[in-house]
Amino acid sequence: MSDSEQTSRQVVITGIGVLSPIGIGIDEFWKNLSEGRSGVTRCGLYPGFGAPDGVGGEVVGFTEESARKIYLKEQRKNIKAMCREIQLGVASAGLALQHSGVSLDAIDHERLGVEFGANLMLSDPNILAPGCEACCEDGTTEFEFGRWGQEGIPKMEPLWLLRYLPNMPACHISISSDARGPSNSLTLDEASGNAVLGEAMRIVLRGHADVMITGATGTTLHPIKTLHLALWDDIARTPDAAGARCRPFDRDRSGRVVGEGACSFILEDRAHAERRGAKIWARLLGTGSSCVFSPKGVAGIRAALANAMRSALRDAGLTPDKIGHVNAHGLGTKETDIEEAAAILDVFGSDLGRRVPVTAPKSFMGNSGAGCGTLELVASVIGLSRGLIPHTLNYDTPDPACPLNIVAGQPRETDNRIVLNINVTRAGQASAAIVEVY
Numbered sequence: 001m002s003d004s005e006q007t008s009r010q011v012v013i014t015g016i017g018v019l020s021p022i023g024i025g026i027d028e029f030w031k032n033l034s035e036g037r038s039g040v041t042r043c044g045l046y047p048g049f050g051a052p053d054g055v056g057g058e059v060v061g062f063t064e065e066s067a068r069k070i071y072l073k074e075q076r077k078n079i080k081a082m083c084r085e086i087q088l089g090v091a092s093a094g095l096a097l098q099h100s101g102v103s104l105d106a107i108d109h110e111r112l113g114v115e116f117g118a119n120l121m122l123s124d125p126n127i128l129a130p131g132c133e134a135c136c137e138d139g140t141t142e143f144e145f146g147r148w149g150q151e152g153i154p155k156m157e158p159l160w161l162l163r164y165l166p167n168m169p170a171c172h173i174s175i176s177s178d179a180r181g182p183s184n185s186l187t188l189d190e191a192s193g194n195a196v197l198g199e200a201m202r203i204v205l206r207g208h209a210d211v212m213i214t215g216a217t218g219t220t221l222h223p224i225k226t227l228h229l230a231l232w233d234d235i236a237r238t239p240d241a242a243g244a245r246c247r248p249f250d251r252d253r254s255g256r257v258v259g260e261g262a263c264s265f266i267l268e269d270r271a272h273a274e275r276r277g278a279k280i281w282a283r284l285l286g287t288g289s290s291c292v293f294s295p296k297g298v299a300g301i302r303a304a305l306a307n308a309m310r311s312a313l314r315d316a317g318l319t320p321d322k323i324g325h326v327n328a329h330g331l332g333t334k335e336t337d338i339e340e341a342a343a344i345l346d347v348f349g350s351d352l353g354r355r356v357p358v359t360a361p362k363s364f365m366g367n368s369g370a371g372c373g374t375l376e377l378v379a380s381v382i383g384l385s386r387g388l389i390p391h392t393l394n395y396d397t398p399d400p401a402c403p404l405n406i407v408a409g410q411p412r413e414t415d416n417r418i419v420l421n422i423n424v425t426r427a428g429q430a431s432a433a434i435v436e437v438y
Helices: 003-008 026-034 064-071 084-100 125-134 145-155 168-177 189-205 223-231 270-275 301-316 334-348 350-355 369-384
Strands: 011-020 040-042 055-057 112-118 183-186 211-219 260-269 282-291 325-327 357-359 418-424 429-437
Touching (some): 011 026, 026 369, 084 260, 125 145, 168 183, 168 211, 183 189, 189 211, 189 260, 189 282, 189 369, 189 429, 211 369, 260 270, 260 369, 282 301, 301 334, 301 418, 325 369, 334 350, 334 418
Parallel strands (some): 112 183, 112 211, 325 418
Antiparallel strands (some): 011 260, 211 260, 282 429, 418 429
């Protein structure tokens, strides 16, 4: 493909599939978001797990049985080989395909690809228990590694490993849709969502696919992952009300809230979408990424976010004043929110950086790890399609260390429908995506 042909291509969003703590499907998601209903509750998915008071953002109503009946009709034989994270991701892709109106009978399957993000997936302790117990002396808890091959492995379920591989969401999505085009999996924790959008966009721009199924799934609402965060003293403990715990940029924030979820987009070459009469929700303008990590093991969150934002702006051919609002990472921890606010001011400048509207959807859902980037972006896509910037929940007292224009109280009307979505990981991996909504 020539440079002029690649330049003339545009990549648009024609389908959305969302499974979140505030709703399954875009209608329920937006209703709860616009009305200020938190999805953070005292959840029962893993009784006794390590989050204070059992508080987290759970996708209520999503069970293996419901997935089998509704969302994964073509995957019923394979569902036993999927942990909950994989099920959420595959289901979100199925919903996005349905929403897009793409006909799998009419499409060229050689030009249908998959680009998907996920966490490193950890086994439920109950799954590992039989094998571990077989490697301990009777009456002791001392694990003997030398016994694992002969005595531990035979106690594990046959499909154990396949249930927890982070490339399996893309595999199952490719199988169910018969996608024979480019396929890839990214495991970048919270940076995954914007990164897969960038890779999928470039595949379409290069002319290697007409349609890409892209998204991310993730969880921190997991017994082992939550235990890690608890040991790092990184989980919110106050206030008592579960729905008020996630407080991005608020002076009284006390930490992150764990959560789960998945969101997929159908990205399509604009000409291809128009030929089939598809509804176009938005155009993907540009993406960027950066990782900053010192030799001493310190993550450079501020620099990584600033680099990713500047890269996305260059990719989109935009200056900061063209951005209508920033959809922030908004983790809710003291240090990360301060670093993020500083990065926004670095890129936008002191004056514009204090005026550009900023929203933080984690306040509604908690942090779903790899799933958070696309889940948060969809809030802006649906909101801007209605001329509204979604608001931040629980922003009651501004923090002088985060001097940003936080959208709070209720959604804010806007004529500028360009959003900059940003995310960053604990290890200093940042990503950004710029989308123009129609």
